[in-house]
Amino acid sequence: MVTLTIKTGGTCILSLTILLLAFVYKRHGDTDGDELKAQLNTVLNGLLRAEQKVGLDPETRVAVGFGSCLDLIADGLSVLDRVGAEPPVRPRHVNEISSLTEFEEIFAYFFRHGAAAERFVSNDTLFSSLTEAARNIVTTQYKMGGNAPVMASRFHQEGCKVLLGAQMSSTLKTEVSNDIQVVGDELSEDDVHLLLEYSKGHRWGQYQAQRANRFIVHSDVNNPMLVSLESFADELSMFSPNLLVIGGIQMMDNFPFQPGQREARLKKLGQLLASIPKETSIHFEMASFAEESCLQDVVEHILYYTDSLGMNEQELPNLFSLLSNGSMTLISDPYPRVATTLDQMRAVYQILRDTPSVNGRRKLSRLHVHTLAFQAILTTKNSRWKNAMSAAAKASLTANRHTCGSDYISIEKAKILLDESFSMSRDEGSPRVQFQYDRPVSCWEEDDFSICLAPVLVCTDVVQTGGGGDNISSAGLVLQI
Ligand SMILES: *[C@@H]1O[C@H](CO)[C@@H](O)[C@H](O)[C@H]1NC(C)=O
Ligand SMILES: *[C@@H]1O[C@H](CO)[C@@H](O)[C@H](O)[C@H]1NC(C)=O
Ligand SMILES: *[C@@H]1O[C@H](CO)[C@@H](O)[C@H](O)[C@H]1NC(C)=O
Numbered sequence: 001m002v003t004l005t006i007k008t009g010g011t012c013i014l015s016l017t018i019l020l021l022a023f024v025y026k027r028h029g030d031t032d033g034d035e036l037k038a039q040l041n042t043v044l045n046g047l048l049r050a051e052q053k054v055g056l057d058p059e060t061r062v063a064v065g066f067g068s069c070l071d072l073i074a075d076g077l078s079v080l081d082r083v084g085a086e087p088p089v090r091p092r093h094v095n096e097i098s099s100l101t102e103f104e105e106i107f108a109y110f111f112r113h114g115a116a117a118e119r120f121v122s123n124d125t126l127f128s129s130l131t132e133a134a135r136n137i138v139t140t141q142y143k144m145g146g147n148a149p150v151m152a153s154r155f156h157q158e159g160c161k162v163l164l165g166a167q168m169s170s171t172l173k174t175e176v177s178n179d180i181q182v183v184g185d186e187l188s189e190d191d192v193h194l195l196l197e198y199s200k201g202h203r204w205g206q207y208q209a210q211r212a213n214r215f216i217v218h219s220d221v222n223n224p225m226l227v228s229l230e231s232f233a234d235e236l237s238m239f240s241p242n243l244l245v246i247g248g249i250q251m252m253d254n255f256p257f258q259p260g261q262r263e264a265r266l267k268k269l270g271q272l273l274a275s276i277p278k279e280t281s282i283h284f285e286m287a288s289f290a291e292e293s294c295l296q297d298v299v300e301h302i303l304y305y306t307d308s309l310g311m312n313e314q315e316l317p318n319l320f321s322l323l324s325n326g327s328m329t330l331i332s333d334p335y336p337r338v339a340t341t342l343d344q345m346r347a348v349y350q351i352l353r354d355t356p357s358v359n360g361r362r363k364l365s366r367l368h369v370h371t372l373a374f375q376a377i378l379t380t381k382n383s384r385w386k387n388a389m390s391a392a393a394k395a396s397l398t399a400n401r402h403t404c405g406s407d408y409i410s411i412e413k414a415k416i417l418l419d420e421s422f423s424m425s426r427d428e429g430s431p432r433v434q435f436q437y438d439r440p441v442s443c444w445e446e447d448d449f450s451i452c453l454a455p456v457l458v459c460t461d462v463v464q465t466g467g468g469g470d471n472i473s474s475a476g477l478v479l480q481i
Helices: 002-008 011-028 031-052 076-082 100-111 124-135 147-157 229-239 261-274 292-301 315-325 338-352 388-404 468-478
Strands: 061-065 069-075 117-121 141-145 161-165 181-183 192-198 213-218 243-246 281-285 308-312 366-370 374-380 414-416 421-423 432-434 442-446 449-455 457-459
Touching (some): 031 388, 031 414, 031 449, 031 457, 061 147, 061 229, 069 076, 069 124, 076 100, 076 124, 076 192, 100 124, 124 192, 124 213, 141 147, 147 161, 147 468, 161 229, 181 229, 229 261, 243 261, 261 292, 281 468, 292 315, 308 468, 315 338, 338 421, 366 388, 374 388, 388 449, 388 457, 388 468
Parallel strands (some): 061 161, 161 181, 243 281, 281 308, 308 366
Antiparallel strands (some): 192 213, 374 449, 414 457, 421 432
């Protein structure tokens, strides 16, 4: 074929033809695909090796608070369609949803960025129509929800002895393993949280989701009040945990409290945390806050009392901004650069490691940030936290297992979003870390801390995103206790 085309002379045509042939070969041949698969396989095996390197002491005791709910997991756009929601002309952020218009505006606000968020619906008629619509969709799933039960189940699956502080109905309680000790009142009806899930590229009118995620709505009155706090506190010293995990506090965000009520509840929690013996590590899983005064109270009464923090790529810049100048950033890049995230982690750590250890307060010694593309764990050198490399690998694997909905990881359903190398900081002249496929977790030391960073084998066939952070954070913690 090549010889036929040289007739008109000129090396130009010849090389063009060869180029074309090469192009056709690449398009239709499998070289690229094979190479990519081999790379993914190498990374997967590297992560699995790192995960299996360390085990868990079966006597490990973990206490988790607070709250629970019944999650309805529904296809977001189908629910919107059924309640007659229309894409708004202009997306808008509202703190509390009282009408369909506000719902449309705030849904669009987070949807176009693919950012996870959770809001209280104060209009009962509206909330009922949304849940009703979700219940009428055959694919809607019902699951035990709330950060605490998800984390508790994860710790139990990993082999820990678990105490859970959560109020729930007797029906929902049957979803919790008998081995988990549950303290908290029995409810006649569970609080419902509606998870409106969407995929990357989903379109709603002129809006398109930048990544798969969900918008959560609820009209929950028990969880914002931390109703299981007292009974949990009563059991805690008897249970004597190695690790105490606090989550579900974002339920207080934008809830219409009576004046002083929120501060009073958080203060009570702060007093409990202050009374915990130093040998028990305390982790706080942050989640999404949009109300400045609420997050400020959380910093005051929870953050200063914790050893460890877990959060995602939206929550980190928000906390960083609040700690540095008292204001919030509601939306951030859903695909942050590694360097940006690392800089924000250093900044948050440097502020919170200086917390004076007085009156039960603790210096931060661990910070885990989970993003779609990577897991980063910062720990103070010679601190109580061990095995950071294995923990980062396990967190990364859990992200894939959770979103793909399977314990077995298939490289057919995975991709890596990280580049071949990343810069350690946005500061000019910062060193770059070269990504090693066979040893995928990069760990290094700086100042008085070390950082381990693992790429995520991002699931390309997403089954669920809700609860991901809880599973991922717990998986990371379990190897570090
Ligand atoms: C509550 O929602 C319903 C249904 O969308 C609506 O008809 C009603 O006007 C709303 N109430 C308020 C106070 O906005
Ligand atoms: C607060 O700090 C954040 C992070 O540095 C920054 O993005 C934001 O613009 C600052 N806001 C104000 C009001 O200074
Ligand atoms: C995440 O946690 C929930 C609740 O424990 C569980 O049903 C689900 O299987 C977990 N996902 C993974 C990947 O472990």
